[in-house]
Each structure stands twice: as structure tokens, then as C-alpha cells.
Amino acid sequence: MSALTFFAGALAGALTWNFTAPLLEKKACFNPNPNQDGHWDVQPEAEEIRILLLGDTGSGDEHQQDVATASARTCDKLGCDLVLMLGDNFIQHGVSSVDDPQWISKFEEMYTQQVPFYPILGNHDLQGKWRPQVAYTERNERWRMPNVNYSLVAGPAYIQCINTSCTLCALWTLFKRKERPWRLVCGHRPLATGGRHRGVTWLERLLIERSGPQFFLSGHNHMLEHLKIGEIDQVVAGGGGSPLNHTAKKSNPHQIFLHLGHGYAWMHLTSTQATVRYFDDQGQEVYQFTRSA
Structure with missing residues (x-):
């Protein structure tokens, strides 16, 4: 040469x-923290775990407040061990720093549950600075985001949280797993949806499906939805407060349930059974389903 x-x-x-x-x-x-493995243990020996699912929350208006208040009542009644925040935590343009006042108005004062919150990044979070969302883990003990891609062991569940704005950089982590009856993957964009915002690409979806989770948990479309994609239950819980997607595409062939309104979802996992319940912004149950491990 x-x-x-x-x-x-x-x-x-x-x-x-x-x-x-x-x-x-x-x-x-x-990876903002290359020396950290991005893994948390949350009650790893527990026989059951209860999870609140909130997506597309960060409007800071009365709709987010309604969902926050209703979900707090659900946690008081049914119990919540942790909260998964499914992206677009701060609408419309993310946060500017760890001192951004949105931390107070849209998170600290908005949610009263004294349990850990595990967020992932959505596309609107990337309109601002995403690194402060990782750094805020050191500021508030309820906010736990060690990396943009990370994992949890929570009772009978192994949960993998990925950044679907750079999915191909995270997919290799999906094939690293811990033996648990349930495996959940959280990503802001869904595998499939009847909503107007598209999900992940066909290649990303193929690789995620091949990695073998039982659940894919997402937001992105501002509504509540359940789809069945092969052996995967797709839960869309994007009704956390952001303006509703009033129009949806024609019904997706995988779609089982759709609620075009604000709300949230709640999961109960034991070693043998998973139950997912959907609630509107007043705390009224609108749908549920159960599956066996």
C-alpha cells in the first residue's frame, strides 16, 4: 500500500x-457509562412483582396530572414495586440539564409513588440533551437510568430496556439474558401498532422477535393498545399525558385492543402467570389479559 x-x-x-x-x-x-454494566437488581428473590407502565408522560399539563393521580390510586390499591417509563419523558424537547425545572414539575412533584422509576429514552427526549437523563440518577433516588440500554432482575422477570432510536446498537444486549420465567423488553417504539406513528424497522423487529421475549413494552403512539405478534404480547402504554393521536391507521392485523385515550397499564407477574390491566386517566379499568409462562 x-x-x-x-x-x-x-x-x-x-x-x-x-x-x-x-x-x-x-x-x-x-454508552455514557462504559465502566458500569447497566444492571439493577429489584427484589430479585421476590416471588411476584407489580409494575406500573407509563409512556409519553412529559406534557406537564392536566392530562399528565390526571394520569399521575389515577396511577397513584392504582398503586395504593393494587401495589407497585417499580415503574417503567416508556420514553418521551419530557415533551417536546427533552431537558437541557440536570437543573432543568422540568425535573420538578414533570417528575418529582408529578408522581407521588415512593418506588423506583426506570425510564428509557424516546424520540422527543433526544430533541434535548439525553445525557442529563442518565446523570439525574445521581440526583434523585427514585429516578434510575444507569445507561441508555440496561437491564433489571425484578422477582420472576428479567427486564431489558433499550434505546429504539439506535436499536441496532442495542440489539446484541438482547441475546444476553438471565434465567427467569419472564423476559420483558422495553423500547419506546413498538414492534407493531395500529397508531399513526411507525414502530421499529422490519430488521429490528425480526431480531427482537428472534431474541425471544414474551412481552414488548412501548409507548410512542399516544394511546393504549394490545397486539399479539407470534409469541410476543405487545403492550403500548403511550397515554401518559402527551397530546392524543386522534387518528390511527387502519386496524393492525395483530391488534386485539385499542383505547384512543390517556391512561396507563399495570402488570402482575408470578412465576407461572402474567396479568396486564389497562386503565384510563380516571383510573377505570378498560381491558385486561392474562397469559401463562
């Missing part, structure tokens, strides 16, 4: 990196 060829290749590589690196940073493709 001549010196000229080597130099040309090095220059092309540098230019490509200089072009792609800002895009990868914008999409949160980089």
Missing part, C-alpha cells in the same frame, strides 16, 4: 467519523 493510498483511506475514515459521530451522539448511540 502506497503512502498516498494509506493517507487517502485515513482521511476518508476521519471524514466519515466526523460526519457520523454527531449523529450517533444525537441518537444516544454511545
Whole structure:
């Protein structure tokens, strides 16, 4: 190889990196904490676990407050061991820093449940600065986001949280697993949906399906939805407060249930059975389903 060829290749590589690196940073493709394994244990020895699902929450208006109040009542009645926040935590443009006042109005004062919240990033979170959402883990003991991709062991469930704005950078983690009766994957964009916002790409969906979870939990479309995709139950809980998607595409062939309104979902997992219940913004149950491990 001549010196000229080597130099040309090095220059092309540098230019490509200089072009792609800002895009990868914008999409949160980089691991902000490379020395952390991004794993949490949440009551790992518990025989059952109760999970609240909130997506597309960060409007800061009366709709988010209605859902927050109703979900708090549900947690008081049924119990909640943890909350999974399914992205778009801060509408419309994410947060600017760990001192952004939205932390107070849209999280700390909004939610009264004294349990850990495990968030993932949505596309609107990436309109601002995403690194403060990871860093805020050191500021508030309820907010737990060690990395953009991370995992939990919660009772009988192994839960993997991924960034679907850079899914291909996270997919390898889906094939790392711990033996538990249930495996849940959380990603902001769904595998499939009847809503107007598209889900993940066909390749991402194929690889996620091949990794073998029983549940895929998401938001992105501002509504409540249940779809069955092969052996996977797709739960869309995107009604956490953001403006509703008043129009939906024609019914998806995988769709079983659709609620075009604000609300949230709640899961109860034992070693043998999973129950998912959907509630509207007044705390009224609108749908439920059960499956065996």
C-alpha cells in the first residue's frame, strides 16, 4: 500500500467519523457509562412483582396530572414495586440539564409513588440533551437510568430496556439474558401498532422477535393498545399525558385492543402467570389479559 493510498483511506475514515459521530451522539448511540454494566437488581428473590407502565408522560399539563393521580390510586390499591417509563419523558424537547425545572414539575412533584422509576429514552427526549437523563440518577433516588440500554432482575422477570432510536446498537444486549420465567423488553417504539406513528424497522423487529421475549413494552403512539405478534404480547402504554393521536391507521392485523385515550397499564407477574390491566386517566379499568409462562 502506497503512502498516498494509506493517507487517502485515513482521511476518508476521519471524514466519515466526523460526519457520523454527531449523529450517533444525537441518537444516544454511545454508552455514557462504559465502566458500569447497566444492571439493577429489584427484589430479585421476590416471588411476584407489580409494575406500573407509563409512556409519553412529559406534557406537564392536566392530562399528565390526571394520569399521575389515577396511577397513584392504582398503586395504593393494587401495589407497585417499580415503574417503567416508556420514553418521551419530557415533551417536546427533552431537558437541557440536570437543573432543568422540568425535573420538578414533570417528575418529582408529578408522581407521588415512593418506588423506583426506570425510564428509557424516546424520540422527543433526544430533541434535548439525553445525557442529563442518565446523570439525574445521581440526583434523585427514585429516578434510575444507569445507561441508555440496561437491564433489571425484578422477582420472576428479567427486564431489558433499550434505546429504539439506535436499536441496532442495542440489539446484541438482547441475546444476553438471565434465567427467569419472564423476559420483558422495553423500547419506546413498538414492534407493531395500529397508531399513526411507525414502530421499529422490519430488521429490528425480526431480531427482537428472534431474541425471544414474551412481552414488548412501548409507548410512542399516544394511546393504549394490545397486539399479539407470534409469541410476543405487545403492550403500548403511550397515554401518559402527551397530546392524543386522534387518528390511527387502519386496524393492525395483530391488534386485539385499542383505547384512543390517556391512561396507563399495570402488570402482575408470578412465576407461572402474567396479568396486564389497562386503565384510563380516571383510573377505570378498560381491558385486561392474562397469559401463562
